[in-house]
Amino acid sequence: MKIITTFLFCISSVFGYAQKEKKQLISQTYSGITKQQQLTEEELKSWHRKDISNDTIPGVSLDRAYTELLQGKKAQEVIVAVLDTKLDIYHEDIKQQIWVNTDEILDNGIDDDHNGYIDDCNGWDFLSNTKGEYLRYEHFEMVRIVRKYDAVFKDKSEEDIPNDQKDKYKLYHKAKKALHGYIDEEKDFIVYANHWLDTYPKAKKNLKKLFPKEEYTISQLDSILNTTQKDSLIQSYTKMIKAAIKYDLTPELYKDYLDQTEEGLKTTANVDFKEREIIGDNQEDMSNIHYGSNQVYGEVPFPHSISVTGVLAATRNNGIGIKGFSDHIKVMPVVMVASGDEHDKDVAVAIRYAVDNGAKIINMSWGKDFSLHQDWVQDAIRYAAEKDVVLVNGSGNDAGDIDIRKHYPSDYINDKEIVDNFIMVGASSYTLDKKLRASFSNYGKKNVDLFAPGNKMYTTDINNTYDFSRGTSISTPVVSGIAALIRSYYPNLRAMQVKEILMKSGVSYNIDIEIKQKDGSKKLVPFSELSKSGKIVNAYNALLMAEQISKSKN
Numbered sequence: 001m002k003i004i005t006t007f008l009f010c011i012s013s014v015f016g017y018a019q020k021e022k023k024q025l026i027s028q029t030y031s032g033i034t035k036q037q038q039l040t041e042e043e044l045k046s047w048h049r050k051d052i053s054n055d056t057i058p059g060v061s062l063d064r065a066y067t068e069l070l071q072g073k074k075a076q077e078v079i080v081a082v083l084d085t086k087l088d089i090y091h092e093d094i095k096q097q098i099w100v101n102t103d104e105i106l107d108n109g110i111d112d113d114h115n116g117y118i119d120d121c122n123g124w125d126f127l128s129n130t131k132g133e134y135l136r137y138e139h140f141e142m143v144r145i146v147r148k149y150d151a152v153f154k155d156k157s158e159e160d161i162p163n164d165q166k167d168k169y170k171l172y173h174k175a176k177k178a179l180h181g182y183i184d185e186e187k188d189f190i191v192y193a194n195h196w197l198d199t200y201p202k203a204k205k206n207l208k209k210l211f212p213k214e215e216y217t218i219s220q221l222d223s224i225l226n227t228t229q230k231d232s233l234i235q236s237y238t239k240m241i242k243a244a245i246k247y248d249l250t251p252e253l254y255k256d257y258l259d260q261t262e263e264g265l266k267t268t269a270n271v272d273f274k275e276r277e278i279i280g281d282n283q284e285d286m287s288n289i290h291y292g293s294n295q296v297y298g299e300v301p302f303p304h305s306i307s308v309t310g311v312l313a314a315t316r317n318n319g320i321g322i323k324g325f326s327d328h329i330k331v332m333p334v335v336m337v338a339s340g341d342e343h344d345k346d347v348a349v350a351i352r353y354a355v356d357n358g359a360k361i362i363n364m365s366w367g368k369d370f371s372l373h374q375d376w377v378q379d380a381i382r383y384a385a386e387k388d389v390v391l392v393n394g395s396g397n398d399a400g401d402i403d404i405r406k407h408y409p410s411d412y413i414n415d416k417e418i419v420d421n422f423i424m425v426g427a428s429s430y431t432l433d434k435k436l437r438a439s440f441s442n443y444g445k446k447n448v449d450l451f452a453p454g455n456k457m458y459t460t461d462i463n464n465t466y467d468f469s470r471g472t473s474i475s476t477p478v479v480s481g482i483a484a485l486i487r488s489y490y491p492n493l494r495a496m497q498v499k500e501i502l503m504k505s506g507v508s509y510n511i512d513i514e515i516k517q518k519d520g521s522k523k524l525v526p527f528s529e530l531s532k533s534g535k536i537v538n539a540y541n542a543l544l545m546a547e548q549i550s551k552s553k554n
Contacts, residue, residue, distance in 0.1 A: 039430065044458065045322070045458035046063075047059055047456070048062075049061075049323070051064040051540065056432070057430060058428065058436065058453075059453060060453060060537055060538050060539045061540035065539045065543050068540070070489070070543070073489055075328045075488040076489075076491050077329075078329055078330070078360050079329075079330050079332050079358045079360055080312060080329050080331055080332065080484050081332040081333075081350075081359035081363065082305055082308060082309055082312065082331055082363045082365075083350045083354065083363065083364050083366075084305035084309075084366070085303060085304045085335060085338065086299075086300050086303070086333075087296055088297060088305075088306045088460075088463070089122060090297070091462070091463075091464055092318075092464045093314045093321035093322060093460050094309050097309075097314075098122055098330070098331055098333070099123065099331055099332040099333075101357065105121075115357065116289070116290045117294070118294065120294050121294065122294070122296055122332075123334050123335070124296065124334055124353055125292050125293050125294070125296050125335035126292040127278075127336060128293040129280060129292070132293075132295065134278065134295070134298060134335075135275065135278055135338045136301055137267035137340055138275045138342075139273065140179070140268050140269060140340055140370075141369070141370040142179045142341075143268070143269060143270070145175035145372060146175050146179055149172040152165075152168075152172075153168075153169050175370055178369070183265065186261050186264065187265075190258065190262065193261075196254055197251055202237065204241065206233075206237045207241055210224070216241075218242060218246065221241060264339065286345060292335075296334075297333075301338075301339045304337065304365070304473065305333065305335075306460050307459045307460065307461065307473070307474065308459075308473055308476070308477050309460065310322060311459045311474055311477040311478060311481070312329065312331065312363060312478075312480055313326070313330075313331050313484075314459070322460065325480075325485055328484070329488075332357065334353055334354050344373035345376060348376040348377050351377075351380040351383070360390065360487050361390045361480050362391045363477050364393045365393075365474070365476040365477065366393075367393065367394060367408060367409065368407075369406065377408070378409070378410075381411060382419055385419040388421075388495045390495045390499065391421055392477075392480045392483065393409060393422065394425055394427075394471070395407060395425055395441065395442040395444070395448045395472050397440040397441065397472055400442050402442045403445060403447050404444075407447065411424075420499060423449045423483075423499055423502065424444075424447055424448050424449050425449065425452050426441045426443050426448045426451040426452075426475065426530065426531055427440070427470070427472045428441075428451040428454065428475070429455035430455065430456065432511065433511065435513075436513055437530055438470065440470070440472075443515075443530035446532065448531040449503060449532050449533060450479070450533045450536065450537050453474075453475060453478055454470060454472055455470045456470060457474045479502060479537050481539075482542050483502065485539060485542075485543060486498050486502075486542060486543065489543065489547075490546045490547065490550040493546060493549060501542050501545045502537055503533040504533070505541035505542040505545045506533055506538050507538045508527075509527050509528075509536065511526075511527050513526070513527050513530060
C-alpha cells in the first residue's frame with residue numbers, strides 16, 4: 001500500500017486529489033421520490049448508514065436495518081481479523097471490541113494455546129521482534145523486484161534472455177521504470193514543498209498590509225483577485241493563501257510530509273534499505289512462519305488501522321464517538337502493513353494466522369501494483385476458502401480500471417476466479433450524480449465485485465479522537481461489517497453464500513459516472529459497468545436475503 005497516496009488526500013490541491021469540504025447538494029429521483037437535500041457536517045458523519053428510499057442518501061441502510069430488522073434478535077459473536085498497521089487498541093470507542101485470546105495467558109512467556117505464537121492475547125505483529133522493535137517503513141514491491149533481479153538482468157537486452165526468463169525480465173524492467181518515476185515525483189515534490197515553505201510567509205506578510213489582523217475570508221481574497229489582475233505578484237500570493245485556507249494547507253503539514261517523503265526515499269524506495277533486519281526471518285522461506293511479536297499497538301508514521309477499525313466496529317452502545325456495524329464484532333488485529341508495500345509472505349502468513357485463530361471474516365484494506373509471490377498469497381486465500389472464511393479487499397485509490405492495470409492481491413489465475421470467498425470493493429460517494437463513484441476509486445467489471453461508501457467517512461483516529469477519512473480502505477470495512485452482521489445473525493450461512501448475498505442484494509443506480517481517460521478527457525459510463533455486481537452494498541437488503549436463505553436451509 002503506497003502510504004503516500006493516502007497522505008496526499010490531506011494536501012490534495014497540489015496533486016489533484018481535491019477533497020471537497022463544501023457541502024454537497026443532492027438532487028435525485030428514486031422510486032418516485034424527489035428530494036433536494038444539503039448535507040450538514042453532522043449528517044456527513046453518518047451518511048454511510050442512511051437509506052436511499054427514506055433519506056435519499058446512497059448509504060447502506062444500516063440504521064434502517066437496526067430499526068426494522070434487528071430489534072430483539074439474538075446474535076453470535078463474530079471475529080473479524082483486521083490485517084493492517086499497528087492499532088490503537090486502547091481507543092475509547094474500540095477497546096471493548098478487541099478480540100481476546102482466552103486460551104492464552106498474558107505475558108507469561110509461554111505459548112499456552114500451542115499455536116506457535118507466544119502471548120498472542122490480542123493478535124499478532126509480523127513486522128516486529130521480541131525486543132520491542134518494529135518496522136515503520138518497508139520496501140515498495142517494485143523495489144523488491146529490482147533488488148532481486150538487478151544482478152541477473154541489468155544491462156542485458158531481451159535478445160540475451162532465455163525464453164523461460166522473459167516474463168521475469170519484463171517484470172524487472174516494468175518495476176524499474178515505475179521506481180524511477182516514483183523517485184522523480186518525490187524529488188519534484190521536495191522541491192515544490194520547500195518552495196511553498198519559503199513563499200508562504202512572504203504571502204502572509206504581503207496580505208498583512210491589507211489585513212493587519214490577518215483575518216480574511218475566501219470571498220475577501222476573491223475580491224482582491226478581481227481588483228489586482230495586473231499585479232502578478234499579489235495574484236500569486238493571494239491564490240496561495242486562498243488555496244491554503246480552502247484545503248487546510250499549513251507549514252506544519254508540509255514539514256511533516258517532507259519528513260515522510262525524505263524518509264521514504266531512504267527506506268521504502270531504497271534498494272539498499274534492509275527491510276527485514278528487524279524481523280530476522282528469511283523472506284524467501286514460507287516454512288518460516290513463527291516470527292514477530294504480540295505487540296499489536298504502537299506509534300507508526302501512518303496509523304491506518306484505527307480509521308479502518310472504527311468504521312467496522314466502533315462500539316455502538318457506549319454513548320460516545322461513532323457507531324460501527326455491530327457490537328458482536330470482535331476485532332483481531334494482525335499487523336503486516338507499514339509505510340510501503342505489504343510483503344507477500346506477511347500477507348500469506350497473516351491470513352493463515354487469522355483463519356487458524358477463529359476469524360470468520362478478514363478485512364484487508366490495502367493492495368499494490370506488483371507482486372513477487374502472488375502464489376503464496378493465493379494459496380492462503382484458498383486456505384481461507386477451505387475454512388469457510390470471507391476475505392474483503394480494497395480495490396485501490398488510483399482512479400483506474402484494474403481489469404486493465406493489475407492490482408494485488410487477486411483471486412484470478414489466467415482470467416479464472418479461483419475461489420468464491422474473496423470480495424473486491426470499490427468506493428462510492430454520497431452524491432447521486434456522475435460522482436457516485438468516489439473520484440479516487442479503482443473500478444473494473446471483472447475484478448471489482450461491488451461498491452461501498454468510502455468518501456468523507458467519519459471514523460476513529462488515534463488518541464481518542466475522530467476525523468474524516470476516505471479511500472477504498474474505508475469502503476472495505478463497510479462490506480466486512482455487513483458480512484459480520486450476516487454471519488452473526490445467520491451463522492449457518494457459508495462464506496460463498498455471504499458473498500453471493502452481498503453481491504445480489506446491493507442497490508443499483510441508473511446513473512452515468514464520469515471517468516477520466518488517459519489523455520485527460522472524460523467520458524460517462526453506467527455505474528452498473530464499474531463492477532461485477534454493478535451495485536452498492538446494502539445492509540438492510542442483505543439481512544432480508546440472508547434470512548430467506550437461512551430459513552430455506554433449515
